[in-house]
Amino acid sequence: MIEQSVLEEVLGVAMRTGGEFAEVFAEDRRNASAVLDDGRVEELTSGRDRGAGIRVVVGETTGFAHTADLSEAGLIAAAEAAAAAARGGGGGTNVVALHRGTSSRGYDIETFPGDVPKARKVELLTRADEAARAVGDAISQVSVSYGDNRRRILVANSDGVFVEDDTVRTFFAVSCVATGDTGMQTGRESVGHTIGFELFDMYDIDQLARNAAERAITKLAARPAPSGQMPVVIGSGGGGVLFHEACGHGLEADLVSKGASVFRGRVGQQVASKGVTVVDDGTMAREWGNIAIDDEGNPAQRNVLIEDGILTDYMWDHLRARKEGRRSSGNGRRQSYQNLPMVRMTNTYLLAGEEDPESIIASTPKGVYVKHLGGGQVNTATGDFVFGMTEAYLIEDGKVTEPLREGNLIGNGPEVLQRIDALGNDFAMGPPGTCGKDGQGVPVGDGVPTLRVSSLTIGGTAA
Amino acid sequence: MSDELLAIADRVVAMAKPGEQVEAVVVRGTETEIKVFSGDVESLSSAQSQGVGIRVVVDGRQGFAYAGSLDESAIAETLADARDNVSFATFDEFAGLAEPDGVAVPVLDLHRDAMVSFATSDKIAMAIELERVVMAADPRISGIESAEYADSISEAAIATSTGIRTVGSETSCYVATYAMAADGDETQTGFGFSVGREPSDLDPSRAALEAASRATRMLGAVQPPSGRLTVVLDPWVTAQFLGILGYTLDGESVLKGRSLFADRLGESVGSSLLTLIDDPTDVRSFTATDADGEGLAARRNVLIENGVLQQFVHNAYSARRAGTVSTGNAVRGFKSTPSVGCLSVSLVPGNSDPAALIASINDGVLVQEVSGLHSGVNPVSGDFSTGAEGLRIRNGELAEPVREFTIASTLQKMLRDVQAVGNDLEFLPMNASGVSLVVADLTVSGS
Numbered sequence: 001m002i003e004q005s006v007l008e009e010v011l012g013v014a015m016r017t018g019g020e021f022a023e024v025f026a027e028d029r030r031n032a033s034a035v036l037d038d039g040r041v042e043e044l045t046s047g048r049d050r051g052a053g054i055r056v057v058v059g060e061t062t063g064f065a066h067t068a069d070l071s072e073a074g075l076i077a078a079a080e081a082a083a084a085a086a087r088g089g090g091g092g093t094n095v096v097a098l099h100r101g102t103s104s105r106g107y108d109i110e111t112f113p114g115d116v117p118k119a120r121k122v123e124l125l126t127r128a129d130e131a132a133r134a135v136g137d138a139i140s141q142v143s144v145s146y147g148d149n150r151r152r153i154l155v156a157n158s159d160g161v162f163v164e165d166d167t168v169r170t171f172f173a174v175s176c177v178a179t180g181d182t183g184m185q186t187g188r189e190s191v192g193h194t195i196g197f198e199l200f201d202m203y204d205i206d207q208l209a210r211n212a213a214e215r216a217i218t219k220l221a222a223r224p225a226p227s228g229q230m231p232v233v234i235g236s237g238g239g240g241v242l243f244h245e246a247c248g249h250g251l252e253a254d255l256v257s258k259g260a261s262v263f264r265g266r267v268g269q270q271v272a273s274k275g276v277t278v279v280d281d282g283t284m285a286r287e288w289g290n291i292a293i294d295d296e297g298n299p300a301q302r303n304v305l306i307e308d309g310i311l312t313d314y315m316w317d318h319l320r321a322r323k324e325g326r327r328s329s330g331n332g333r334r335q336s337y338q339n340l341p342m343v344r345m346t347n348t349y350l351l352a353g354e355e356d357p358e359s360i361i362a363s364t365p366k367g368v369y370v371k372h373l374g375g376g377q378v379n380t381a382t383g384d385f386v387f388g389m390t391e392a393y394l395i396e397d398g399k400v401t402e403p404l405r406e407g408n409l410i411g412n413g414p415e416v417l418q419r420i421d422a423l424g425n426d427f428a429m430g431p432p433g434t435c436g437k438d439g440q441g442v443p444v445g446d447g448v449p450t451l452r453v454s455s456l457t458i459g460g461t462a463a
Numbered sequence: 464m465s466d467e468l469l470a471i472a473d474r475v476v477a478m479a480k481p482g483e484q485v486e487a488v489v490v491r492g493t494e495t496e497i498k499v500f501s502g503d504v505e506s507l508s509s510a511q512s513q514g515v516g517i518r519v520v521v522d523g524r525q526g527f528a529y530a531g532s533l534d535e536s537a538i539a540e541t542l543a544d545a546r547d548n549v550s551f552a553t554f555d556e557f558a559g560l561a562e563p564d565g566v567a568v569p570v571l572d573l574h575r576d577a578m579v580s581f582a583t584s585d586k587i588a589m590a591i592e593l594e595r596v597v598m599a600a601d602p603r604i605s606g607i608e609s610a611e612y613a614d615s616i617s618e619a620a621i622a623t624s625t626g627i628r629t630v631g632s633e634t635s636c637y638v639a640t641y642a643m644a645a646d647g648d649e650t651q652t653g654f655g656f657s658v659g660r661e662p663s664d665l666d667p668s669r670a671a672l673e674a675a676s677r678a679t680r681m682l683g684a685v686q687p688p689s690g691r692l693t694v695v696l697d698p699w700v701t702a703q704f705l706g707i708l709g710y711t712l713d714g715e716s717v718l719k720g721r722s723l724f725a726d727r728l729g730e731s732v733g734s735s736l737l738t739l740i741d742d743p744t745d746v747r748s749f750t751a752t753d754a755d756g757e758g759l760a761a762r763r764n765v766l767i768e769n770g771v772l773q774q775f776v777h778n779a780y781s782a783r784r785a786g787t788v789s790t791g792n793a794v795r796g797f798k799s800t801p802s803v804g805c806l807s808v809s810l811v812p813g814n815s816d817p818a819a820l821i822a823s824i825n826d827g828v829l830v831q832e833v834s835g836l837h838s839g840v841n842p843v844s845g846d847f848s849t850g851a852e853g854l855r856i857r858n859g860e861l862a863e864p865v866r867e868f869t870i871a872s873t874l875q876k877m878l879r880d881v882q883a884v885g886n887d888l889e890f891l892p893m894n895a896s897g898v899s900l901v902v903a904d905l906t907v908s909g910s
Contacts (some may be wrong), residue, residue, distance in 0.1 A: 038719045040555055042525070044548035047798055048540070049531035060500070064508040068532045085507040085583075122551045141720045177721055177843055184723065186843050225848070227871065227908040228689045258500070260608040260643060262650070340506055375838035377850070381608060381643050381652045384867055386850035388838030407848035408839040410869050410908070438609075457686070459839070459848040459869025461906040 001026050001164065002052075004098055006072050007156040010054070011096040014079040015158055019056040019086060021322070022079070022096075023157040025295060026052040026070060027337040030150050032113065036125035037143040044118060053337040054078045056086040057319070063087070066338045098162035103299070105292035107285050109168045111197040113148035120197075121146050124205055128174050131206040135213035138220060140184070141177035144209075148197075155297030163297045169288070169443060170199040171432060174209045178216035185222070185405075187215030188390070192432030192443070194290040215372075215391055218403045225392065225407035225460025231367035232409065232456045233360055233395065237428030238372040240446025243278055244348050244435065245376040245385040246413040247271075251280075251305050251313075252331075252343040253320040255380045262383035262414055263311060271311045272417035275353055278306040280315055282330055282346035288432035289347035289445035296332035296341050303329045306417075317343045335440035345435060349447035353423025357450035360422045362398040368458055369393045369400045370409070375433075383413035386459075407460040416453055424450030465618045469630045471533060472622035475517060478542060479624040484520040484560045485542075486624070486757075489513075489533065490797045492617040495583070499590040499610050507587070516797035519545045520559055524552040529798045561757035561779035561789060562625045568760045569744050571753045575661035578634035579616060585662070586612050589638060593667040597642045597655075600675030603682060605645035608652065612638050614662075621758035629758035634660050635749065637892055638667045644678035651684065651866075653677025658749050658892045677831065681852060684864035687909040693827040693882070694870060694905045695820055695856065698889040698897030700830050701810070705895040708874060709741070709805030710842045712766050713792070714781035716803075723845045723875060724772055732772045733878030736813060739767040741776060741792070743806035750894040756793035756801040764790050766808075770878075778803045809896035813884030817899040820883055822859040828907060829854045829861060830870060845874040848908075868909035872902075880904050 007024055014022035031047040052075060053066040063085030067078040113121075128144045148170045156162045173190035189212040191203050234242060250261040263271065272278070282291045282300030291300045296318045304312050316324075317332030320343060333344035361369060369392065376387030392404040429447035468489040475487035491513040498505040515538055516529040526548030530537040552558075594610035614636035621629045639656040655674030657666045696704065716722040724732060742763040743752045752761050757779055765773050777785065778793035778801050793801035821829065834850035841847065848871035855862040872880070885899030 034551070036553075040553035041551060042553075042555075043527050043800060044551050045799070046528040046541075046544040046548060047530065048537070051531065059503075061504045062506040064506060064510075066508075066510045066512070068513065081509060085509055087504075118548070118551050179720070183845070184721070184843050186841060219844075225871075227869075227906050229910060255608070258608060259606045259650075260641075260652075338510060338512060340508060373838075375835070377834045377838070379652055379834070381650050382866070384834075384850070384852075386835030386839065386869070388835060388848075406839075406841050406844070406846045407871060408835050408850055408869050410835075410850045410867055412867060457867065457869065457908055457910075459850070459871050459906075459908040461848075461871045 001028060001152060001154045002070060004162065006075065007162065008096050008098055010075045010079045011156065011158050013076050014054055014056045014083050017083045019058055019083060021057040021158055023055050023155065024052055025337055026154040028152045030114065033145065033147040034121050034125055035145045036129055038141065039129065041122055041125055049336060051337045052078065054082045055340060056082045058086040061086050062340065064340050096158050097160055098156055099160045101161065101163040103163050103165040103292040105290060109196040112168060113170055113197050114150060116197045124172065124200065128205050128209040131209035132174055132176050132213040135210050136217055138178045138180055138217050139176050139213050140179040143175045145173050147171040153295065157297065161297040163293055165292050167194060168196050169194050170196055172199065174212040176213045176216040178220050180220035182220055185216050185219035187212045187219065190431045192288045193286045194288060195286050219405060222403040222405045224462040225404040226458050226462050227460045229455045229457050231364050231452060231454055233364055233367060233369045233450065233452045234448060235369065235371040236357060236424060236426040236450045237430045237447060239370060240349055240430045240448045241373050241376050241387055241433065243350050243448065244345060244444065244446050245378040245387060246416050247278060247306065248345050248348045249378050250380045250383060250413055251315055253314040253316045254343045256314050257320055260381045266311050267313065269311055270309050271414060272306050272309040273420045274309045275423055276306060276309050276417060276420055277304065277351040279304050279351065280345050280348045284347045284445065287347045287429060287445040288443050291346060294330045294332045295334045296328065298328045298330045298332065300346065301330040315343050315345065317341055333442050335442060339440050342438065344437065344442050345444050347445035350449065352425050352427035352449040355422055355424050357424040357426050360424055360450055360452050361395060361400060364395050364398060364452060367395040368404065369395050378413065385413055386410045407458060410457045410459055416456065419454045420451055421454045422452040426450055465620060465630045465632050468618055468620035469622065469628065472620045475538060475542060476622045476624050482521060484624050486518040486560050488516040488619065488621050488797045490617065490619045492615055494615045495586060496613040497586055497590045497611060499594050502591060504587055514797040515541060517541050517545045518800055519549050521549050523554045523556055523558045524549050525558050526552060527800045557780055557784040559783065560623045560625045561627055561759055563627055564759060564788060566760040566762065568629060568753050571744060571746050571751060573633035573660065573746060573751060573753065575634050577661040577663065578614060578636060581662045589667055593638050593640055593671050596668050596671035597640055597675050600672055601644065601679050603644045603646060603679050604642055604675055605650065606643045608641035608643060610640040627758040629754045631753050636662060636665060638665055638670050640671060640674045642674035642678045644682055646682045649682060651678050651681035653681065656892055658890065681864045681866060684852065684866040686867045687828065687855060687865040687907060689908050691904050692907050693824050693901065693903045695824065695827060695829045696900045696902065697829065697831045698887055698899060699891060700833050701900045702891050702893060702895040702897030703833060703836055705808050705810065706893060707836065707840050707842055709808045711874065712775050713803040714775040714777035714785055717775050718781055718784055721843050727772050730772055731770045733767060733770045734881040735770040736881055736884050737767055737770050737878065738811040739808065740765050740811060741805040741808045745807065747890050748807040748896060749890060749892050750807045752806060755791045756795035759789055759791045761806060762791045776803060776805055805894065807894055809888065810884055810898050812886045812888045812898050815883055815885055817885050817887050820885055820899055820901050821856055821861060824856045825858060827856040828865060829856055847871060847874060868907055871906045871908065877902055
């Protein structure tokens with residue numbers, strides 16, 4: 001993307017005013033998407049974003065500037081702006097010598113979506129629309145979306161790091177509306193992986209569409225969710241967002257260092273039930289949160305955050321790790337070249353236990369079975385979180401019975417971690433997610449086995 | 464300077480072939496963001512960004528492409544991509560660009576030179592002052608999660624082969640902070656902000672004290688018992704619900720069978736106390752604009768009047784399909800085609816001041832913060848359930864803080880259950896403004 005000699009020159013300029021660390025992050029990203037809604041392929045969109053973000057660190061201050069101009073002159077102008085923003089006091093000449101590194105994700109992209117004719121992508125939309133509508137007359141509306149992107153990045157910094165990566169992601173989603181006597185309900189299914197068009201060898205699009213349609217229809221007969229505290233069984237693969245919110249964000253070192261996490265100062269302590277092991281793993285092949293290198297040039301890692309209930313470590317980016325005199329854990333990510341990196345999750349999951357999932361439900365006299373959770377939100381300083389139930393059922397006398405309408409669950413991270421009293425042997429990853437933090441969205445994955453939380457507050461309307 | 468953008472848009476439009484409609488949206492922005500921590504600048508980002516979005520419509524089929532660059536070569540590639548994408552769309556007799564409708568684009572005071580000339584050192588000083596006032600506000604303040612100053616100067620030009628040529632420029636700035644308060648092992652948080660079009664509009668002290676007050680008053684919060692209660696939503700919370708309500712009134716959702724109000728025009732859909740307007744021409748609003756995403760004049764639209772549903776909002780496409788005219792509600796960035804949405808929605812304020820509203824309630828909750836709206840409100844079914852925190856109301860007075868509970872109902876029922884509308888209109892950093900709102904019979908789920 002950019003010549004090594006140019007990068008060395010630009011980093012030298014960035015350090016000229018006394019910078020202690022400088023970095024060039026360049027990105028060339030192509031997006032393609034297609035949307036079918038209301039029975040029509042509404043449009044295909046092609047997009048390209050290309051540019052570089054340059055940061056300079058002086059003491060506790062980071063200066064940052066970005067540019068869409070990747071010429072030497074454009075990069076030097078951005079480097080000067082970033083250096084000025086960091087207000088370094090020093091001066092002199094800085095020589096930066098880059099050492100080209102490699103990045104590897106351990107598998108190959110089989111079919112680059114850019115090489116696939118647009119007509120084939122459109123065909124998938126139409127097929128899913130037909131399959132969803134064929135489920136029943138109650139399906140009153142269907143929207144289908146396809147998306148792929150290819151993101152080439154380059155990271156070069158004053159520590160000599162020089163590495164490039166090329167990432168391909170492909171995504172497909174079906175959303176249905178079902179209409180009945182009780183009004184309208186919705187159902188959605190989505191799949192996404194860090195792979196190419198081979199995504200459609202992994203999944204049966206017709207089945208995906210039928211699942212979305214059936215979810216909407218099922219909810220037409222749903223009763224209002226209960227209100228109050230009761231045991232909650234989370235379905236395999238459908239509830240990883242619980243750990244993303246309940247503990248993941250609170251283990252991000254930038255929040256911890258500001259005292260904005262309930263998990264501050266708790267490394268080495270028992271923070272979850274015994275048997276609970278939580279991992280953040282950027283190396284997980286093909287998963288939505290997979291990265292070969294993070295957006296600071298560090299190789300992706302598998303990081304154990306909680307082991308058998310004991311807090312083992314936080315997640316780190318370059319800046320926070322540097323302050324603590326340790327290595328980054330490969331969690332420095334950013335939405336685009338226009339943003340500063342910060343500590344972000346990749347694929348966050350809870351390891352399987354040994355129980356039979358059927359027996360977990362059978363041993364729950366009264367509660368709620370949440371097959372799929374929607375998005376969530378957490379206040380890391382208090383640990384309070386919420387997340388939505390998009391598919392849930394009552395558990396009565398140890399059996400899954402009636403479907404429930406949508407509602408939020410609410411709880412407190414540290415409390416919920418201590419209340420996990422059953423872990424199934426049926427681990428699965430869930431659908432692709434976008435994690436939002438400080439206005440930046442990045443792709444993340446999550447996964448859980450079937451598990452039970454002995455008590456959570458269900459925010460329904462029924463007594 | 465914006466003329467330069469219009470010239471680029473004109474050049475793209477001039478490339479339209481016979482039988483082809485072409486629209487170019489060209490944007491450029493300068494943004495500064497300063498975060499401070501412990502009296503020092505933590506990060507200072509300053510950047511210029513630009514982009515172009517090109518829409519092509521040929522014989523009822525639409526294609527689109529964008530690029531984050533205004534280079535000649537990038538623009539040429541974008542136009543070629545948009546043209547190539549056309550052939551894959553399904554024929555739609557209503558597809559097409561907006562056309563001039565004779566409504567003059569209002570002249571609004573959205574661009575302030577004082578914003579452009581404000582020195583970086585003064586921006587830093589303002590952010591540092593924000594943090595200082597938070598920390599000094601109360602001995603129980605234990606830290607800040609964030610304290611920041613941000614501003615933007617944005618310009619946009621839209622031109623189409625159907626004769627639209629609109630150009631505009633606007634400035635905005637804000638300060639925002641999240642404060643933490645601690646008592647023993649317990650920590651609570653609170654936010655405060657101040658928004659404006661130029662630095663003199665901002666009041667960092669007020670933002671700081673608001674954040675400190677919100678955090679400290681939550682200390683000692685308990686989970687309330689479950690039950691059905693009368694709830695007062697503060698302006699910030701009301702605004703977030705109005706934002707979602709706006710979605711149910713967009714013409715595209717109505718046409719596509721995703722609006723629960725689809726067949727309700729002219730009917731009573733809520734309390735007669737409710738008059739809902741969308742008015743992007745009110746310059747006090749953070750999202751005020753002179754033109755919509757298709758270059759048509761922005762305008763004031765009354766959506767619900769005294770509880771009766773008056774109209775939906777439309778862009779050119781949804782209006783054509785619904786057999787009406789655009790209400791100037793095309794919403795977009797340069798990376799997407801226009802959708803339909805409210806631009807700046809608010810309730811017409813009532814007569815009661817917030818203290819009188821509280822005094823009128825025997826047993827209730829003042830909700831000051833909600834969480835999980837994106838997952839907890841389904842604008843198609845109307846079901847909602849969100850996390851909440853606030854203060855208990857007992858015998859007309861504010862009592863103990865409460866947290867870790869949800870409030871739930873349906874949007875339909877909530878509109879009918881509105882008991883009073885406050886007179887405390889607040890403009891917020893979002894596309895909705897808020898007032899205090901009293902809603903009866905919400906389900907509170909707690910202990």
